[in-house]
Amino acid sequence: MKKYSVFAIAREAMRGHKGWEEQWSSPEPKKEYDVIIVGAGGHGLATAYYLATVHGITNVAVLEKGWLGGGNTGRNTTIIRSNYLYDESAGIYDHALKLWDGLSQELNYNVMYSARGVMMLAHNVHDIQVLKRHVHANRLNGIDNEWLTPEQAKEFCPPLNISRQARYPVVGAALQRRGGTARHDAVAWGYARGASARGVHIIQNCEVTGVKRAANGAVMGVDTTRGFIGAKKVGVVAAGHSSVIMNMAGVRMPLESYPLQALVSEPVKPVVPCVVMSNTVHAYISQSDKGELVIGAGTDQYVSYSQTGGLHILQHTLDAICEMFPIFTRMKMLRSWGGIVDVTPDRSPILAKTPVPGLYVNCGWGTGGFKATPGSGHVFAHTIAKDDPHPINAPFTIERFRTGRLIDEAAAAAVAH
Amino acid sequence: MLLIRCPYCEEERPELEFRNAGEAHIARSANMAGESDDDFEKFFFIRSNPKGIIYERWRHIHGCARFFNAVRDTVTDKFVMTYKAGEPKPAKLPGASK
Numbered sequence: 001m002k003k004y005s006v007f008a009i010a011r012e013a014m015r016g017h018k019g020w021e022e023q024w025s026s027p028e029p030k031k032e033y034d035v036i037i038v039g040a041g042g043h044g045l046a047t048a049y050y051l052a053t054v055h056g057i058t059n060v061a062v063l064e065k066g067w068l069g070g071g072n073t074g075r076n077t078t079i080i081r082s083n084y085l086y087d088e089s090a091g092i093y094d095h096a097l098k099l100w101d102g103l104s105q106e107l108n109y110n111v112m113y114s115a116r117g118v119m120m121l122a123h124n125v126h127d128i129q130v131l132k133r134h135v136h137a138n139r140l141n142g143i144d145n146e147w148l149t150p151e152q153a154k155e156f157c158p159p160l161n162i163s164r165q166a167r168y169p170v171v172g173a174a175l176q177r178r179g180g181t182a183r184h185d186a187v188a189w190g191y192a193r194g195a196s197a198r199g200v201h202i203i204q205n206c207e208v209t210g211v212k213r214a215a216n217g218a219v220m221g222v223d224t225t226r227g228f229i230g231a232k233k234v235g236v237v238a239a240g241h242s243s244v245i246m247n248m249a250g251v252r253m254p255l256e257s258y259p260l261q262a263l264v265s266e267p268v269k270p271v272v273p274c275v276v277m278s279n280t281v282h283a284y285i286s287q288s289d290k291g292e293l294v295i296g297a298g299t300d301q302y303v304s305y306s307q308t309g310g311l312h313i314l315q316h317t318l319d320a321i322c323e324m325f326p327i328f329t330r331m332k333m334l335r336s337w338g339g340i341v342d343v344t345p346d347r348s349p350i351l352a353k354t355p356v357p358g359l360y361v362n363c364g365w366g367t368g369g370f371k372a373t374p375g376s377g378h379v380f381a382h383t384i385a386k387d388d389p390h391p392i393n394a395p396f397t398i399e400r401f402r403t404g405r406l407i408d409e410a411a412a413a414a415v416a417h
Numbered sequence: 418m419l420l421i422r423c424p425y426c427e428e429e430r431p432e433l434e435f436r437n438a439g440e441a442h443i444a445r446s447a448n449m450a451g452e453s454d455d456d457f458e459k460f461f462f463i464r465s466n467p468k469g470i471i472y473e474r475w476r477h478i479h480g481c482a483r484f485f486n487a488v489r490d491t492v493t494d495k496f497v498m499t500y501k502a503g504e505p506k507p508a509k510l511p512g513a514s515k
Binding site: 244 | 418419432433436437439440454455457458459461462463464465466467468471473489491492493494
C-alpha cells in the first residue's frame with residue numbers, strides 16, 4: 001500500500017497521475033479462509049481491518065453481494081454521537097467516538113470526521129426532562145453533553161427558528177460538542193484499503209446463499225453465487241439482511257427490517273454549522289461539505305426489503321424541517337433514497353456469539369449504526385478472534401431477549417425510532 | 418404509499434388510514450404466567466422477518482378500526498390478499514404456482 005501524502009500528490013502531479021494504484025485488490029476467492037465476514041459495509045470492513053491489525057488474522061474474506069459500501073454505509077446521514085442513556089450503550093458508542101478521533105491518521109485515509117457538534121432540540125416539558133436526564137447520565141459516564149437555552153441554541157446554529165410563535169417552539173437543547181459527521185463512503189473505502197493491504201480478500205458481487213454446518217453443528221463455510229467457500233469462523237454483518245443469513249444457519253432472530261429514508265437538497269453555501277436533531281417533530285439535518293442539506297426521515301411502519309419507502313414519510317420530515325428552519329421552505333430537494341435497517345425489540349444492537357459454534361453476528365443497529373462503525377468493528381473482531389466478547393460488547397448478546405436483560409434504548413434513545 | 422384492501426370495508430384505501438400491527442398468526446399463550454423463558458422469547462421477540470411473502474396484521478384505524486390479516490411480498494411491497502381476523506392462514510395463495 002502506497003502511503004497517501006502531500007508528497008505523493010506532488011509526485012503524481014508531476015507524472016500525470018499515472019502512478020496511483022487500486023485502493024484494494026479484487027482477488028478470486030480461495031477455497032478456504034480462517035474467517036469469512038458476510039457483508040462489506042463499514043462494520044464488516046472495519047471488522048476485517050481490526051482482525052488484521054489488532055489480532056494478526058489476515059486469512060480473511062469479506063463477501064459482498066453487491067458493491068462495497070453500497071448498502072446502509074452509503075445511505076445514512078453520517079451523524080456521529082455517543083449521547084446514549086444507558087451505561088452499556090454509552091460504553092460502545094463512546095468507544096467508537098474515541099476511535100473516530102484519529103481514524104483518518106490511523107487509516108491514512110481522509111474520512112472527514114468533523115466534530116461540529118450534535119444538538120438535540122426540546123419542544124416541551126417532557127423533552128426537557130428527557131434531554132436533561134441524558135445530559136446528566138452522559139456526564140456520569142464521562143461523555144460530554146450540555147444544556148443550552150433557546151438563545152444559546154440559536155447562537156450555535158443561527159438559521160434555527162426559536163420563535164415562541166412556532167407550532168412546536170424550541171424551549172432548550174442538549175449539545176454534544178464531540179458529535180458531528182464523517183464522510184461515509186470514505187469510511188468503507190479507508191477500511192477496505194487498510195484491510196486489503198494486509199492480505200484480506202474483499203470479494204464483491206458474491207452473494208451468500210447458504211451457511212454449511214458440520215454434523216456437530218459447527219460452521220464449515222458458506223455457499224455463494226461463486227461456489228462454496230470454507231471457514232471455521234463466519235461473522236454475519238449484513239444489516240437489513242442479517243436475519244436472512246442467520247436463517248440459513250437455522251437461527252431465528254429478534255429482528256425486523258424496515259425501509260429508512262434520507263434526502264439531500266440542492267447545494268448551497270455553508271448555512272448549517274452543526275447537526276440538529278429533533279425527536280418531537282422528527283427530523284434531523286446537517287450540511288455536507290458539498291453544500292447539500294442532508295436530511296434524515298423516519299422508517300416505514302411495515303417490514304420491507306424494497307429500499308424505497310413511502311412518500312408521506314419524506315413529506316412528514318420536510319414539514320418538520322420547514323418548521324425548525326423556515327428559511328429552507330423554498331429549497332429544492334435533489335435526491336431521496338431508502339436503506340433497509342434491522343431493528344431489535346430494545347433498539348440496541350446484537351454483537352455476539354450465536355448458538356452455532358463458529359458463527360458470530362453483528363446486527364440490529366437499526367436506524368443508527370454508522371456512528372458506531374469503528375467501535376463495532378473493533379470489538380466484533382475481538383469477539384471473533386478470541387471466541388469471546390470484548391467487555392464492551394459483552395452485554396449485547398442474543399440471549400438477552402430470553403433472560404430479559406434488555407438494553408432498552410427503545411424509549412431512551414436520543415433519536416426517535 | 419401503499420393501497421390496502423380492508424376485508425371488512427371491502428375497499429382499497431390509502432396506507433395513511435391503516436396501522437401495521439406486526440407479524441400475524443403468533444398465538445398468545447392462554448397461560449402466560451406458565452410460559453417458559455424460551456417460549457416467551459419466541460412469542461414476544463423472535464420474528465420471521467421474511468424476504469418474500471409475509472403474513473401480517475393491519476388495523477384500519479382511521480376507517481372501521483378493525484384488525485385484519487394480509488399477505489404481502491416484502492421485496493415488491495405488493496399485496497397478495499387480505500382476509501379477516503380469525504380466518505385461517507391461507508394454505509394456497511392466489512396466483513401461486515403450486
